[in-house]
Amino acid sequence: MLQAIGSKVKGFWKEEEGLGTLEVILIIGVTLIIALIFKKQITALVTNLLSSVNTKSEEFFK
Structure with a gap:
């Protein structure tokens, strides 16, 4: 009985079907946590970059 359970667990661990989906979900989760x-x-950086782009574009079109 214990050997059967052990072989099922080993088979499940070695099975790679659906592993790509799990990896994508984990990457998205970690990215969201870091963003939060x-x-x-991040907001300050984006605001600074957009104001810099605005300033440079105004200089270019003058």
């Missing part, structure tokens, strides 16, 4: 942790810094 650094939300203020």
Whole structure:
């Protein structure tokens, strides 16, 4: 009985079907967690970059 359970667990562990989906879900989850942790810094960076682009484009079109 214990050997049968052990072989099923080993078979499940070695099975790679659907593993790509799990990896994508984990990557998305980690990315969201990092984005939430650094939300203020990311917002400040994007705002700074957009204002810089706006300033440079105004200089270019003058």
